[in-house]
Amino acid sequence: MTDHLPIVCWSCRGPTPAGLFCATCQALLPPESGMDGFRLFGVEPAFDLDPAHLESRHRVLQKQLHPDFFAHRGATERRLSLEWTTRLNESWQTLTDPVARAVLLLAHLGWKAPERPVPDLEFLEEVMTLREALEEVDPLAADALPRLAAMKSAARDRLQNEVRQLSEAFGVHRSAPDELQLIWISRLVDRLRYHRRYLEELDRLEDRAFDPET
């Protein structure tokens, strides 16, 4: 949102710097095409982001852009508000989710997923062990709830550990990571994604242990 050349306001037809509202007539402007979450939230592309900053920026933007404020305005502004908040919600979800944030950041760094990825053998072994543990759980057994709670706690630790590794990797290779470094990072993302699905799987088992009807 720091372009120097003015754009044409759709409402007063005059020049205005790009941004949320026209500098002259205060009409809501369309979102710039290609603006990603980092830019919308006014942060440098990075993996470690300040949650308090994101939250306050989210609040400030919602309070300017939400459809509730445009319900009594014309059709164009209603549509633009919908477009803006759709993007805002998407960006908010992306930036507050480690996997989505890492994927966005990888794209920023020019990473393209290879057609035939090199398998992560070490991790495959871990996956096998984890799967076996999962299959051994009987959600209808008497001790299922405490057992699942323990497994969830361990799974959450693994998840945290992966996030930490990812944060370090992105921190070290901040400026211009080479191909190998990018492969390494994308593997960490895949691991994180797996651990999260695993946790969801445990959640489902826990739901069933709590209430067999689900």
Added chain:
Amino acid sequence: MDVLLEIMEPGQSLLPHQTGPMTRKRVVGIDLGTTYSLVAAIGVDGKPLCIPDDTDVCAVPSVVHYGVGSVVLVGQSARERALSHPEATIVSVKRFMGRGLEELRAHLTTIPHGLEAGEGGMVRILAGEASVSPVEVSAEILKVLKKRAEEALGGSLHGAVITVPAYFDDAQRQATKDAARVAGLEVLRLLNEPTAAALAYGLDKGSEGLYAIYDLGGGTFDVSLLKLEKGMFQVMATGGDSALGGDDLDQWIVQRLMTETGTHQPGPGWIQAGRRLAREIKERLTDETMVTFPLPGVDGAARGSLTRAEFEVGIRDLVWRTIPICRRVLKDAGVASGELQGVVLVGGSTRVPLVRRMVAEFFGREPLVDLDPDQVVALGAAHQAEVLAGNEPAEMLLLDVTPLSLGIETMGDLVEKIVPRNSPIPTARAQDFTTFKDGQTAMAIHVVQGERELASQCRSLARFELRGIPSMTAGAARIRVAYQVDADGLLTVSAREETMGVEQSITVKPSYGLTDDEIASMLQEALQHGAEDLRVRLFNEAKVDAERVLAAASAALHEDGDLLNSEEMERVKRAMHTVWEATQGNSADALNDRVQKMDVATRFFAQRRMDRSLQRAMTGRKVDDFA
């Protein structure tokens, strides 16, 4: 100097219509409930109030009676006929909204009406001589509320916020919106009931933190977890069961009455009488530990009895069904119950002592019951209506979520989720698909909603076919299916083939409800003033836009008026004046025409403003330096 020149002086109000006090738009909040419906508006002291009838009663029983000679009764008078004319009197119509025939037959075992398949997969209810859709029945209730509000507020309504259970799916929401249109009501927003309750509660108590809203109504259950912080209400997660409520508790008593009286095939009259008695017994058991009552359909002084303990054993499983849902909502929000600031009870069924006990036990705290659980939803809706109409600034911003995942059917009846549940709305998601056969030129798209893995177990919202895909080898086409959910929680789906630069786009509004034509024809039948309403609406829309154009032009003159000589200035102002004159009339066409003419007449001005701004940019000076 003419009038306009005078009022254009910098620092003064820009246009005549902005100089006077702004006219308040007449808007209301409506709680269209399973058992009762209410309408509320902001009173003179700025606080929302429910609007009562002339006997000072706010709640309108959601009962519609279809009499002979197309006489329609709504509310208390209809309820009085439920016993004498059971087949012709429809209660709890909300349970039919947006539902198909098969589904209803499976769920509703004892109803005194025949059902038949209607248009668009919708059901029709046979009520006496009439065959009516749930949308039409709901519209009758809305018409009564609308009339009551218009009499109380002294004029026609600009619009309404109508509440729906948070767990209502797209078809049920669409049906509710259709009902409002049939009743001639402009829907400012469909608002989720727990969110409306939280709004009323939050504004009343002014407290911040995490709240769970447990809303057990006549026919629906919702639980929402909200974060209230710095003027923002954020729904973190929501869950529920749109077919679970007080009616089900009554139903248990009805079954017991059937057993006790040896009734196997209850007739319509017995069903209505049994249901009414059941509700009465349930309500009395809130304060009493045992009640006795005359048995329906049994002659003489035969009396039955029911203790609260027996009742609680009987309904335990039903009430328990809400608990895993509460648990999942906490989990989805990533919140432990100890972190909650409070648990707020909404809906008449939360008066049942067992409900309160189970909620207290699960959340580990006594729930808050200091607001009237029957009125709080309508009050919150009335408040939000004021904000949406622009009558008052929003003290509190509401951020809501989708209650159920939205997906698409893929091969083998599987569902691919596109928008996961609890996504903040508005939201948009897209997914790419491809063809699986060589030369395939069409693709069937089936939109579903729900958490189940099989499409056949989810709610089917829409089916359509994307045609005109260029003939290619299997897997070469790229079909992008995009889902958009708006601030009402309503879904629009579009699909398009992208590889060959050929654009094929189709937009579907999933609707168990009605087509626009069907609504238009109903409007004609039901409302003599339907056409007039439409004309007023179109004009108001044009006026909002024209006022924006005038305000924008005034701002431009204020900023760059020095670019015009006096003759040009006069020309621009004359064009503005003709637009302003048309805003005082009543023709949308005339107004739009003048706005277009003004656009042409002021184009040179816009061009000069652009040129100057570019010159400034080129000479490297910031626009701000000139301000």
